[in-house]
Every structure is written in C-alpha cells, then in structure tokens.
Amino acid sequence: MEATVxxxxxYSPVSASDVIRMEQIRKVYDTGKVxxxxxxxxxxxxxxxxxxxxxxxxxxxxSTLMNLVGCLDTPTSGNYHLxxxxxxxxxxNQLAEVRNRRIGFVFQSFNLLPQITAFENVEMPLLFGQxxxxxxxxxxxxxxxxxxxxxxxxxxxxxLSGGQMQRVAIARALAMDxxxxxxxxxxxxLDTSSGGDIMxxxxxxxTQGRTVLxxxxxxxxAKRAGRVVxxxxxxxxxxxxx
Amino acid sequence: MRxxxxxxxxxxxxxxxxxxxxxxxxxxxxxxxxxxxxxxFGEGLRRQLSAGTVGMGKDIAVIWPGxxxxxxxxxxxxxxxxxxxxxxxxxxxxxxxxxxxxEIQTGRASIVWGKKTVNGRxxxxxxxxxxxxxxxxxxxxxxxxxxxxxxxxxxxxLGNELAKDIFGDARPENQTVLLNGLPYTVVGxxxxxxxxxxxxxxxxxxxxxxxxxxxxxxxxxxLSVLLVKPHDPARMKQTLAHLAEIxxxxxxxxxxxxxxxxxxxxxxxxxxxxxxxLGIQLFLGVVGGLTLLIGGIGVANIMYAxxxxxxxxxxxxxxxxxxxxWITGPLVMEGMTYTFVGGLIGLVISILxxxxxxxxxxxxxxxxxxxxxxxxxxxxGLASAGILGLIGILAAYFPARRAARVDPAETLRYE
Numbered sequence: 001m002e003a004t005v006x007x008x009x010x011y012s013p014v015s016a017s018d019v020i021r022m023e024q025i026r027k028v029y030d031t032g033k034v035x036x037x038x039x040x041x042x043x044x045x046x047x048x049x050x051x052x053x054x055x056x057x058x059x060x061x062x063s064t065l066m067n068l069v070g071c072l073d074t075p076t077s078g079n080y081h082l083x084x085x086x087x088x089x090x091x092x093n094q095l096a097e098v099r100n101r102r103i104g105f106v107f108q109s110f111n112l113l114p115q116i117t118a119f120e121n122v123e124m125p126l127l128f129g130q131x132x133x134x135x136x137x138x139x140x141x142x143x144x145x146x147x148x149x150x151x152x153x154x155x156x157x158x159x160l161s162g163g164q165m166q167r168v169a170i171a172r173a174l175a176m177d178x179x180x181x182x183x184x185x186x187x188x189x190l191d192t193s194s195g196g197d198i199m200x201x202x203x204x205x206x207t208q209g210r211t212v213l214x215x216x217x218x219x220x221x222a223k224r225a226g227r228v229v230x231x232x233x234x235x236x237x238x239x240x241x242x
Numbered sequence: 243m244r245x246x247x248x249x250x251x252x253x254x255x256x257x258x259x260x261x262x263x264x265x266x267x268x269x270x271x272x273x274x275x276x277x278x279x280x281x282x283f284g285e286g287l288r289r290q291l292s293a294g295t296v297g298m299g300k301d302i303a304v305i306w307p308g309x310x311x312x313x314x315x316x317x318x319x320x321x322x323x324x325x326x327x328x329x330x331x332x333x334x335x336x337x338x339x340x341x342x343x344x345e346i347q348t349g350r351a352s353i354v355w356g357k358k359t360v361n362g363r364x365x366x367x368x369x370x371x372x373x374x375x376x377x378x379x380x381x382x383x384x385x386x387x388x389x390x391x392x393x394x395x396x397x398x399x400l401g402n403e404l405a406k407d408i409f410g411d412a413r414p415e416n417q418t419v420l421l422n423g424l425p426y427t428v429v430g431x432x433x434x435x436x437x438x439x440x441x442x443x444x445x446x447x448x449x450x451x452x453x454x455x456x457x458x459x460x461x462x463x464x465l466s467v468l469l470v471k472p473h474d475p476a477r478m479k480q481t482l483a484h485l486a487e488i489x490x491x492x493x494x495x496x497x498x499x500x501x502x503x504x505x506x507x508x509x510x511x512x513x514x515x516x517x518x519x520l521g522i523q524l525f526l527g528v529v530g531g532l533t534l535l536i537g538g539i540g541v542a543n544i545m546y547a548x549x550x551x552x553x554x555x556x557x558x559x560x561x562x563x564x565x566x567x568w569i570t571g572p573l574v575m576e577g578m579t580y581t582f583v584g585g586l587i588g589l590v591i592s593i594l595x596x597x598x599x600x601x602x603x604x605x606x607x608x609x610x611x612x613x614x615x616x617x618x619x620x621x622x623g624l625a626s627a628g629i630l631g632l633i634g635i636l637a638a639y640f641p642a643r644r645a646a647r648v649d650p651a652e653t654l655r656y657e
Contacts, residue, residue, distance in 0.1 A: 072561060072651040093565045100563020107654065111558045116254050127247060128563040172562070 018081070019179050019211045020046040020069060025078035027064050038064040040234035042078070046180075046213065051206040053225035054215045061234040063184070066215050070105060070182050071098050083179045100128050104173030106183035110165040112157040118144065118168045119153040125175040143171040147201065163194030170201060181205065183214045187221060199224055248571035251564075255555070255572050258548055263580065266537075266544045270584025270630075271591065273537035277530030278592035278626050282616035284523040289617055290436060295508070295515050297437030297445075299375045301475035303482055304441055304506040305468040311501030315494055323493050323502050325465045327453060330368065333468070336488050340472040340481045343368045346456055347442055347466040353449070354420040355408050362404045363448045364421065365466075366456025372399070374471050376435060377445055383415045383430025386452055390429075394454040398426040403446035405431045424459060426451065439508065441467065478509045531629050537584060538633035545577045545641035549648075556645050557653030570642035577638025585630045593618060 027039040038061045046052055056062045067073040068080065071087055074095075080087045083102050090098065104125075105111075112121045122143050126136040144150045147167040157165055166186060173181055183202065187195030199221055206212050206226075214225060222228050230238040257263075307323040325344070333342040350361040371377065372385030377399065379385050390397050398421060405414045405428075414428045437444050457463060472481040482505060483497065490497035549556070556569055596616050604610035 067651040070561070072654065073649075096560065096563050096565045099561060105561050111554070111561075111654070113254075113555055113558065115257065120254060124559070125562045127250065128559075128565075128568065130247065176563070 017048045018045045019048050019050075019083055020044060020213075021079075021081040022068075023079040025068060025075045025080060027061075027068065027073070028076045038234055039068070039075070042231075042234075042236055044229065044236065044239075046211065048179075048211055049206070049209050051203070051212045051224075051226040052214070053222040053228045054213065054231060055217055055219075055222050055228060056231035057217065060231045062215050062231045065231060066182065066184050066213075069180070069213060070103050071095050096128075100125055101176050102179040104170075104176070104178040104181045106166070106169050106173050106181065106186045108185035108188040110157070110162075110169045110189070112165055112168055112172075114157050117154050117156055118149060118160065121157070121168055122172045122175055125172060129176050139175060140171075143174055144168075146174070147171045161194070162190050163197055166190060166194070166198050167201065170198070170205075174205075179211060181210055181212045183212070185216055185218075186214065187216075187218065195221075244567075248568060248575060251568060252572035252575045255552070255576070258544060262544055262547075266540045266580050267584040267587065269540040270534070270537035270581055271587040273530075273534030274585045274588025274626065274630060275591050275595070276533040277527070277629060278588060278618065278622065279595060279616060280526040280530040281523070281622040281626060282592065282596055282618045284519075284526040285619050285622050286616040288519045288523060290615065291438070291515060291519060294436040294438035295512050297376060297435050298439045298441075298508065299469070299471070301478070301509050301512070302374055302469055302471045303478060303508065305470065305482075305485070306504035307465070307468070308501050308504050310495045310499055312496050312499045314496045314499070317494055321495070323489070323495060325468060325489065325493075326463045327457060327465065328463075329465070329489070329492070330468070332492070333485060333488060337470075337481070337484060339474070339477065339484070340470050341370060341374060342485075343370050343374050343469045344453075344465040345371065345450075345467055345469070346453070346460075346462055346464070348460065351422050352420075353404075353408060355417060358408055360404070360408045362407075363443065364398075364456070365448060365450045366453040366460070366462075367450045368453055371450065371469070374469050375445065376437075377450065378433045378435075379430035380433040382413075383428075385430055386450060391452045391454050394458055395452060396421075396424060396426045396455055397429045397451065399430050399450045400428055400432065401444070401446040401448045402432045402434050403444070404449055421451070422459070439506075439511070441506065475509050478507055482507065527625065527629075530626075531633075534629060534633055538581070538637040541577050541580050541634065541637035542641060544580070545573060545638055546644070548576070549573065549641050549645040552645075553648055553653050556648045557650040560648065560650035561654060566646040569648075570639075570646045573642035573645055574635070574638040577641070578634045581630060581634030581637065585627070585634075589623075589626075 022042055022044040025039055025042040026037070029036040029038055042065065054062050054065060064073070068075055071082065074088065082098060085098065087095070087098065113124070119140055122140045123136055126139060131139070141150070144153050147170055149164060149167055149171070152160060152164060157168070160168065181202070186202070187198050190198060202212055202214065203224060214221065216222055227239070227241050229236055307325040309323065310319050310321045313319050330342055330344050346366040348364045351364045353360050353362050367386065369386050369388045369391055372379070377385060379399070380402070385399055386397060389395070398419065400408070400414060408414065408419065409417070414431050417428050418425050419428060420426075432445060434446070437446070470481060470485060472478050486497040486503055489503065495502040559569060596618050599616060602610070604615070
C-alpha cells in the first residue's frame with residue numbers, strides 16, 4: 001500500500017514529466033453536408049504514473065478523445081505531445097511506430113485475432129516492433145506469466161473465457177513496454193467478478209509505475225482511478241482526484 | 243527481416259473458406275491451361291511451318307531461264323535464254339559469295355525393279371544439290387557425291403515416296419533398278435521431310451542421278467533451273483544481281499530484264515512466313531491471356547472479399563503498430579499464392595494434355611501433322627509465367643491497397 005500512496009503523492013496535473021500533453025485539441029468530422037464537432041478544445045495533461053479515468057455519456061466525445069490519444073486519428077487542430085514527441089507532424093508509418101512503442105491498447109471486445117494462439121497474439125506487437133525471435137519468445141512467456149496465463153499459451157481465443165481473453169489482451173498491450181496503457185471500457189463485456197479481476201490487474205500495473213488511461217461510464221471503475229476526467233459535449237467539464 | 247515478417251504475418255492471417263479458394267485456384271488453372279495450350283499449339287505450328295518452309299532448302303533462290311522481255315544491244319525481245327551445264331562451272335568460278343548449282347528435269351522415266359515398274363521423275367544434279375535442297379539421305383544410305391559426278395557413275399538417289407512405290411517394304415539401298423533400261427544402283431533414300439514449297443513436285447516423289455550420267459543417257463545439256471545459296475542470306479538481292487550480270491554478259495541480255503530469268507527468292511518468302519507466324523502466335527497469346535485474365539478477376543474478387551471480411555483484423559493490427567506495407571504485403575502474398583498454385587496446376591495439366599496429344603497417331607493426315615504437335619517450349623513457359631505473374635500481381639495489389647486505406651479508428655469504433 002505504501003507504493004500506492006507514493007504514486008498518489010507524485011500526482012500533479014502540471015508535472016514536467018507529462019506523458020500526454022494536449023493543448024486546444026479540436027476534432028471536426030466532416031460528413032459532407034454536416035460538420036460534427038466532436039471535440040471543441042481539449043486541454044489535458046497526464047503525468048507519468050497516473051491512473052486516469054475518462055468518463056462521460058455516449059456521444060460526449062470520449063471515444064474520439066481515446067482515438068486521438070491512441071494516435072489512431074489526428075486532431076483537426078491543436079497540439080498533442082506524447083512522451084515528448086509532437087504527434088501532429090508524423091506520417092502514417094511514424095504514427096504506426098508510435099502506436100507500437102508508446103501505446104498499449106485494451107478494447108472492450110478484446111480484439112484478439114481468432115486464428116492464432118494466445119502466445120502469437122501477445123507476440124504480434126513484438127513482430128511489428130521487429131524484436132528478435134529469441135527475445136520475443138522470452139518476452140511473451142514473461143507477459144503470460146505476469147497475467148497468470150502461462151498454461152493457456154497454446155490456446156486460441158475461442159478456447160478462453162472472457163476474463164482470460166482480456167488478460168491476454170492486456171499482456172499484448174504491455175508487450176512493447178508502452179508509455180501509456182489505453183483501455184476502452186475494458187470491463188464492458190465481462191461479468192462482475194472477471195471485471196473486478198481486470199480492474200485489480202490495472203491497479204496492480206499502476207502501482208508498478210504504469211500510466212493507465214481508462215475510458216468508462218462505469219462509476220465503480222472510475223472510483224478506483226486516481227483522477228477522473230469528465231467529458232461532455234466535446235469539452236472537459238471536470239477534472240479531479242477521485 | 244521485412245520479407246520474413248511479411249511471410250510470418252501471411253502464415254498467421256486467417257484462412258479463407260476452402261471452397262472459395264479451390265474455385266479461385268481452379269479458375270486460374272483453367273486460364274493457365276488455355277494460355278499454355280494455345281501458345282504451345284502456336285509454337286508447334288510455327289515449328290512445323292518453319293520446317294516446311296525450309297523443306298526445299300534454306301535461304302536459296304531458284305532461277306528459271308526464260309525469254310528476254312526487252313531489246314538489248316540491237317537484239318530483239320523474245321529470245322530464249324538457254325543456260326547450260328558448263329555455265330554452272332562459270333558461275334561458281336565468278337561468284338565466290340554463293341553456292342551455285344542446278345538441275346535438269348525429265349518428264350516421266352520408267353524405273354524397273356524385278357517385276358515392278360514405276361513411272362517417276364528423274365533429275366540430273368550436282369553433289370551439292372543434296373545440301374542445298376535439303377535432300378538428306380536416311381540411315382543406311384547417302385546422297386550423290388563428287389566422285390559419282392566425276393566418273394559418271396550409274397547411281398540413283400530416291401525420294402522416300404518413290405522408293406516406297408518401287409520397293410514396298412523391301413530395303414532399296416544397294417539394290418539395282420533399271421532406269422529407262424539401264425541399270426543404276428540405289429545409293430540412298432531421302433529422309434522424310436515436310437516440304438511446303440515445290441517447283442516440280444515434292445522431292446519425296448523424285449529421284450536424282452549425277453548430272454554427268456544424265457547428260458550421257460539423255461543427251462541434254464540445257465538446265466531446267468539454277469540454284470543459288472548466298473553465304474550471307476542478307477545479301478541475296480546483290481547475289482542475284484551479280485548472277486544476272488554474268489549471264490547477261492554471256493547471253494547478251496539486260497541484267498535488269500526480269501523476264502530473262504524467273505527468280506524465286508525464298509529468303510523473302512521466309513520473312514513473310516515468319517511475320518505471319520508471329521502474328522498468329524501473338525493472337526493466340528492474347529486469346530489465352532484474356533482467358534487467364536478472367537481467372538485473375540476471380541483472384542481480385544476473392545481478395546476484395548478477404549479485405550472486407552478482415553477489416554477488423556486489419557484495424558487491430560494497425561492499432562498494434564503494423565505499417566501499411568505489413569498489411570498489404572501478406573495480402574499480396576496471399577493473392578500471388580492462389581495465382582501461383584493455380585498456374586502450377588495448369589502447367590501440370592497442360593503437360594499431361596500435350597503428352598497425350600503426342601501419342602495420337604497423325605501419320606498420313608497432313609492437317610493433324612501440322613496441328614497435332616503442340617510444343618511447350620521454354621519461351622512458351624516464360625511468356626505464360628510472365629503473363630500469369632502480371633495478372634497475379636495486379637489481382638492482389640488493388641485489393642491490398644484498399645486494405646491499407648482502412649481507418650483503424652473507424653473499424654474499432656463499434657464495439
């Protein structure tokens with residue numbers, strides 16, 4: 001518990017070691033006739049080692065925010081620095097590399113590739129990161145151990161329970177040792193007990209120094225985060241320690 | 243590493259339904275078979291026709307002494323030009339740039355062997371006639387040689403059809419026949435050949451004796467035709483002009499008088515034939531290529547479906563940090579695999595069909611003899627592989643390019 005306390009003490013919204021720094025981020029979807037303004041000027045700083053929950057009703061713009069944070073999409077205007085790198089000026093391949101090295105995605109529906117084993121799923125980001133084979137295999141074993149699934153390495157996703165699949169997905173997200181663990185409703189498809197396990201795992205990772213960003217509308221989940229950012233109508237309407 | 247990575251990703255991408263893959267591969271195989279067979283038939287036809295055009299001799303000209311068409315040096319037109327046996331020696335001496343030969347033809351002569359009498363044509367020729375006119379002896383015999391000419395030997399070389407008429411299944415070599423009552427020894431029988439051009443009937447139905455012997459027996463000296471084969475086929479025109487000059491000087495006619503000497507230049511003919519054959523082969527290739535294109539459209543179709551089906555998988559890979567080329571690479575590899583496997587199956591089927599066609603007896607049927615021998619040459623194989631590869635790359639590239647345009651945010655939005 002001491003570690004947890006220590007982490008909470010280092011929390012500061014204006015830390016110099018910001019992992020995420022967004023300034024006046026706007027995102028407009030142009031559907032031809034109608035322009036939809038999903039984000040209308042977001043300022044967000046997340047320091048290293050923070051555990052942040054982003055909450056808000058559907059349509060609030062939190063998914064758009066997640067896409068921008070995860071470099072899956074680029075903002076219409078504004079500055080975004082991820083781990084000191086300005087993301088706005090990067091080309092597609094550089095963005096792919098940023099996603100590979102700096103972001104670990106965890107999705108609501110797991111998004112494991114069904115035709116390959118748990119081991120190969122976890123190995124995927126390491127392949128894209130062009131990590132040598134021996135090192136890759138060591139790392140995958142280490143990660144599956146970390147999420148207590150060493151005995152399921154050769155199973156395919158269809159042979160795993162929901163909770164197990166999400167643990168594989170987390171192992172995959174951690175593979176390249178990213179700056180930020182980015183989770184979108186990670187417990188949304190799980191029953192209460194597995195969901196609790198997954199949240200416990202995120203908390204554990206946080207106490208070990210990981211930066212975790214969770215998007216959720218589950219208040220119970222948000223409560224476990226160190227900081228809650230509420231998004232509504234494309235603005236951040238509140239930002240507070242839980 | 244990059245290529246290895248793409249191969250690894252290809253092996254780990256999800257598989258399409260087996261039935262769909264099989265149908266696609268079958269379409270490519272079908273297209274490959276039609277392309278390969280058409281090109282092979284074209285190649286077989288080309289070889290047969292090429293062999294046929296040179297059946298009479300390669301790069302030669304046949305010259306008929308005619309009658310003058312122009313007045314020349316005070317002499318009136320319409321004079322007959324008579325070229326004699328001795329003129330061949332003259333031309334040989336004055337024309338180092340070419341082989342010169344000639345022949346005298348008879349009408350029918352009676353050839354008797356035992357109780358069998360056959361009417362056949364006889365030609366009096368020089369020893370180099372065999373080489374110039376592609377009258378090669380089959381195993382166990384020979385053509386006439388210079389000593390036959392020098393010693394006026396009574397020896398005869400028979401066309402294969404004529405030999406069959408006289409001897410049936412018996413062996414003609416070293417037998418003695420009576421030619422218009424005089425005994426001649428058969429020194430050889432012509433090897434069977436395809437001959438498309440003739441000027442006095444196919445060589446298979448003719449026979450040849452030394453020019454000197456011919457002169458003694460028939461008392462004729464006037465040549466029916468002259469034969470010229472330049473050492474450099476490209477200089478045929480100049481060679482013929484030279485020949486007309488020499489004979490024109492001797493017999494007083496204008497070397498530019500086209501009616502004094504009738505000329506058949508086979509080099510010109512061979513050029514035309516070659517171009518027609520090239521045209522036929524191109525046409526067959528285009529027809530085959532279009533059939534294969536349908537197979538290629540099948541591959542493109544399946545690959546578009548694959549991209550659509552795997553949109554989410556592609557989005558996930560992009561989220562995990564795959565570059566565009568690591569998405570397209572495995573897809574191109576997949577499309578190429580269908581094309582390659584289909585092409586390979588097509589090749590095997592084509593080889594089987596061509597071998598089977600080779601077993602069909604075509605003896606005696608000229609149409610089948612020409613068409614029934616498709617040849618799967620290296621050129622045909624390479625051309626087919628080239629067309630197949632091009633179609634495969636195009637069929638795989640466009641769907642893969644669409645995959646690279648997948649927007650990961652879009653595909654991952656709906657949970």
